[in-house]
Amino acid sequence: MSQTVITQAFEQWKAQQAVSNTAIVLDEFVFANVPGLNPATPINRAETLPPAAQIVYRQGITRKGVVNENAVVHSVVLGADVGDFSFNWIGLINKASGTLAMIVHAPVQQKLKTADGQQGNVLTRSFLMEYNGAQSETRITTPAETWQIDFTARLAGVDERQRLENLDVYGAGAFYGDGFLVAKAGTGYSVTKGVGYVGGLRAELTENKAITVGAKPAKVFLDVCFTGSLVSAWQTQATLTVAGALTDYEKSGVKHYVFAIASIDAAGNVTDLRPMGSLGDQALNKRVDLKYTAQDATTVQKGIVQLSSDTNSAAETLAATPKAVKAAYDLAAAKYTAVDASTVQKGIVQLNSATNSTAENQAATPKAVKAAYDLAAAKYTAVDASTVQKGIVQLTSAVDSVSEALAATPKAVKAANDNANGRVPSGRTVNGKQLTDDINITAQDIFNGQAVSIPNAVDLNTLTVPGLYFQVANIQAFNGANYPEALAGSLEVYRHAGVTQVYRVYNSSRCYVRIFYGDTWTAWARDYDTLNKPTPQELGALPVGGTAVAASKLATTRYINGAAFDGTGNVTLSAAAIGSYTKAESNALFQPLGSYTPAGQAYTKAESNARYQLMNSASLGANGWFRDTSTGMLIQYGKVAVSTDGQGVAFPLAFSIVPSLSLNINSGTYGDIGATSVSTTSFVLKASQKNTIGYIAIGR
Structure with missing residues (x-):
């Protein structure tokens, strides 16, 4: 089994390329034979190129292609003219920088060359790279060909057929036990581990998961998709999202199916919205509910829940309808009262007193609902105002309560009594502060309690609701889209004529700002400070020690203190040359x-x-010279023992012009002497006798 990774070095280099708006170019495959390599062991993403002695072959890219906006493929074909060598390591690099981008560890493979009548083999190897914006950053526009990637449309068809078959069994949503049950504990919320189906895809939560709930009311959605790379096993991915509304959608060619598993009201109370079991189970649950029927057609209009029997309802656990709860309110308002104690036997919900109902948390039982129906049918009427103090359940009218939509919570009756007396329930809070007295909302209440966590793989373009957000993990930012840097940080969203986003990187003072107006986001603009100064290139300045002007930018030949400078080499100036x-x-x-x-x-x-x-210079030997450095005058002198007529004499130094020459006899017999063939380097002596001749020559 082979292992493949994208290296850390590539991520860093890619970020540098993005800053300079330079294309991501990967242009060479490297093959190596690494001793002792175990292809089943996960690859260290910090791994580098093997030693040169282990590299067996290098070859440039044969073909590049784009799969989708977030995936590109690089391929190489090793022809039958290449070999022989063995390899178990393959790398993809940027040749200019030497950056190693991807690595494959594989079992040892042979590459044979056609030779001596034996046919060699032809191998094709491909790297599929997946990351956000891969197509735009590599600037590859040619579609990938079928030989570059191993996938077929039939595989996608098989997956879709299985999803539709599941949809027939489970419907749009189906859950089992406490799987994906949303619960509240204190001010926090969590989702219980378990199994469910959304859009025909099976989702599993392997452990309980805490979720952050911001603005309320809201719903908790289970977002499920079936995805994977072209060279890996595909699997279901499930994401929990808290939002006001969310529907099925498609992103980067992957379809997402969405189902609301719970709703959270403005007070923070949770209502479970999960259908339990398959479609068959759900239909059976509905049939069980039908054992309660309305007595006549008029009750349908009134929404009264009626038991099918007046005598046997001890085991019933029907929930009270909104109209049954309204009956509680009307009775609390003293519109109807109980005539005799028999109403107790029929399950009428009644408070202990008008002033003390803290212990009440009764649910509206089936008998209470039946009592509401009986009262609506005028079997009981109010006789005096004292029942107001007791909060008896009673409908206001037998014919008109269609518009009521109160929820039937266990403390609904108590709430009716409390509201009738102008009291807010003592358990109500604002940001966790009990409403027992006046309260002050501080900045900490806003910033500490209202910041919203950004989930994995979120596109920041979708966050336009004003508020405070935060990203806790680099990998979640990397999997997302439109981050200024693939790093954790905080996000501030403001509204005006459009939207402003401010993103602050978690481990430095780097800060970025962008604007959304009309239908377009601007690019991220980076703020600079004393810890994050702009580069010379960003300012349009010359870097310290950098090339002043490239040769291609010189319109004409330039001179530096008389030295021509055309950009092809260095010009070295001495102190004298610069004055x-x-x-x-x-x-x-x-x-x-x-x-x-x-x-x-x-x-x-x-x-x-x-x-x-x-300073002048001189050589003061028997045959010497003196040079006047200021004027350049050169005087040379010497003695020559003449041994033969026509003897040549060389000057110690060469003159730049033919000098003036003077001869005299230093010793020996007097005779005729002379000189011929005087040049800048020598002369010829003419002498009738052997003598020692002295000479002096003056020139420059």
């Missing part, structure tokens, strides 16, 4: 005329020329 001498240069070139100590570390030419003259 000054160093102390060492002055001391080497000049002889001091007097004592002078400069204030700086270098003399200007004007200072040196005013206080120094160039």
